[in-house]
Amino acid sequence: MESIFEKADSVRSVEDICLQIEAVILDGRLKPGDKLPSERELQTQFGRGRGLIREALRMLKQKDLIEIRKGAKGGAYIKNVGLSNISDSLSLFLKQKDIEPDKIIEFRESLDRTITTLAISKGSREQKSDLYKEALAFYEKIKNGMADKNIIGETDRRLNITLAKMAANPLFLWVVEAIQQGFSSYDYALYEEEKFRIATAKNWHDTAREIMNEDPVKAHLYISNHYCLLMECLD
Amino acid sequence: MESIFEKADSVRSVEDICLQIEAVILDGRLKPGDKLPSERELQTQFGRGRGLIREALRMLKQKDLIEIRKGAKGGAYIKNVGLSNISDSLSLFLKQKDIEPDKIIEFRESLDRTITTLAISKGSREQKSDLYKEALAFYEKIKNGMADKNIIGETDRRLNITLAKMAANPLFLWVVEAIQQGFSSYDYALYEEEKFRIATAKNWHDTAREIMNEDPVKAHLYISNHYCLLMECLD
DNA sequence: AGTTTTTAAATGGTACTACCATTTAAAAGA
DNA sequence: TCTTTTAAATGGTAGTACCATTTAAAAACT
Numbered sequence: 199m200e201s202i203f204e205k206a207d208s209v210r211s212v213e214d215i216c217l218q219i220e221a222v223i224l225d226g227r228l229k230p231g232d233k234l235p236s237e238r239e240l241q242t243q244f245g246r247g248r249g250l251i252r253e254a255l256r257m258l259k260q261k262d263l264i265e266i267r268k269g270a271k272g273g274a275y276i277k278n279v280g281l282s283n284i285s286d287s288l289s290l291f292l293k294q295k296d297i298e299p300d301k302i303i304e305f306r307e308s309l310d311r312t313i314t315t316l317a318i319s320k321g322s323r324e325q326k327s328d329l330y331k332e333a334l335a336f337y338e339k340i341k342n343g344m345a346d347k348n349i350i351g352e353t354d355r356r357l358n359i360t361l362a363k364m365a366a367n368p369l370f371l372w373v374v375e376a377i378q379q380g381f382s383s384y385d386y387a388l389y390e391e392e393k394f395r396i397a398t399a400k401n402w403h404d405t406a407r408e409i410m411n412e413d414p415v416k417a418h419l420y421i422s423n424h425y426c427l428l429m430e431c432l433d
Numbered sequence: 434m435e436s437i438f439e440k441a442d443s444v445r446s447v448e449d450i451c452l453q454i455e456a457v458i459l460d461g462r463l464k465p466g467d468k469l470p471s472e473r474e475l476q477t478q479f480g481r482g483r484g485l486i487r488e489a490l491r492m493l494k495q496k497d498l499i500e501i502r503k504g505a506k507g508g509a510y511i512k513n514v515g516l517s518n519i520s521d522s523l524s525l526f527l528k529q530k531d532i533e534p535d536k537i538i539e540f541r542e543s544l545d546r547t548i549t550t551l552a553i554s555k556g557s558r559e560q561k562s563d564l565y566k567e568a569l570a571f572y573e574k575i576k577n578g579m580a581d582k583n584i585i586g587e588t589d590r591r592l593n594i595t596l597a598k599m600a601a602n603p604l605f606l607w608v609v610e611a612i613q614q615g616f617s618s619y620d621y622a623l624y625e626e627e628k629f630r631i632a633t634a635k636n637w638h639d640t641a642r643e644i645m646n647e648d649p650v651k652a653h654l655y656i657s658n659h660y661c662l663l664m665e666c667l668d
Numbered sequence: 669a670g671t672t673t674t675t676a677a678a679t680g681g682t683a684c685t686a687c688c689a690t691t692t693a694a695a696a697g698a
Numbered sequence: 699t700c701t702t703t704t705a706a707a708t709g710g711t712a713g714t715a716c717c718a719t720t721t722a723a724a725a726a727c728t
Binding site: 220261286291302312368373 | 459488523525530605612
Binding site for chain 2: 713720
């Protein structure tokens, strides 16, 4: 079989193996969905033992670059680079640093304001009305007593993602996703008591409406209100 | 020796080992600087082969939770959680997604504006005047023909970090550091030609002055100007 | 006694072999 | 043709042996 890799450096073997594999992924020689050679084949291509190959694959998996399947037709498959590992690291970072809730709220609020502004100026009419419909449905459900926390949390999350997508800039989407994984716990608190649950859902509805109306000032007011609620709720 | 770990789950061994080790780090049973038992000792504590232990340690190293040293007194030492792996993942993400420069600029501009606003309202007098002094010195040096690109880049980077610290919120600092690692290249472009180099340094000086004067509106103007220069420069 | 050199122990780095578990696809059987 | 069985490919795990590096203790030398 044709070898796509070179013999690995004798010191820092694992790093070298990782870099070579990363390279073929990044420069497009292997695309998402493609399969790397089997461990035993890589063993011969890199001229290194299987243990080192496995260590390298673990690192790439941790970086979320590959996915490993068992059995025949198994092996390391190239993934679409996602954000899970970043989010993972971030939540680790936040846990260890023990960051205060009000700092998180401050950050998220400013992020939301920026994203909202962008969403209003860049989002399409259709996106805006879709967002509004989703927020309205959410509000209605909550008003009618729907209270499954998992579903509520998931919907809240999806609304945030939808909004971030409207900003038409993947970097904002990245931060939102990273942050969201780190603090779903806080938002869940907001949906614990009925009082906050309804107020928050109504607030989402109001925000989405103002985004549809393309009124950034009012939208920002509702966003502030959202985080006031959250602050109040956390006491 | 007293065992701090339990026998690992027989399926998903590596993940289980990782989780157990992460746990003792996160709940403080082991602090930065402490050493994990040797691979051979972990082998017996987890009741698994050495290969699996090594795979788990690789993952933790990739997460930047531990540092591995060779020789006697070697082993896995707990690290202070940093941002290197996050920045790493981010630049990987950006490379693969091939994000357009103007999206990056848009993101950074809005980030800078927010940070500046916060810096003005939260930063101490002393921090503000320090920032100004640093920006002034930077401007003077560049005017007088100092042109070492490495030093210039480093100074620009430090100014950004200083500003981010004034915002008194570690999350902003995190994003700035992560972004900076990903795109130092763009900023370097700005300091290539003398025309842009001087204009940019002057702009930094103006921005810092307005921050010291606590005038967010003017400061924002200069920030916009900075990114206009960058856009212009990239053509 | 003090300094340098040598040695030994601890530990991570690597290779190799053997076998198990899972998955897929081909072969055999109904 | 459909179902069952079998075999091959591949990742998962264990274990052993040996190398390379680092540290600290022991020995040798002034």
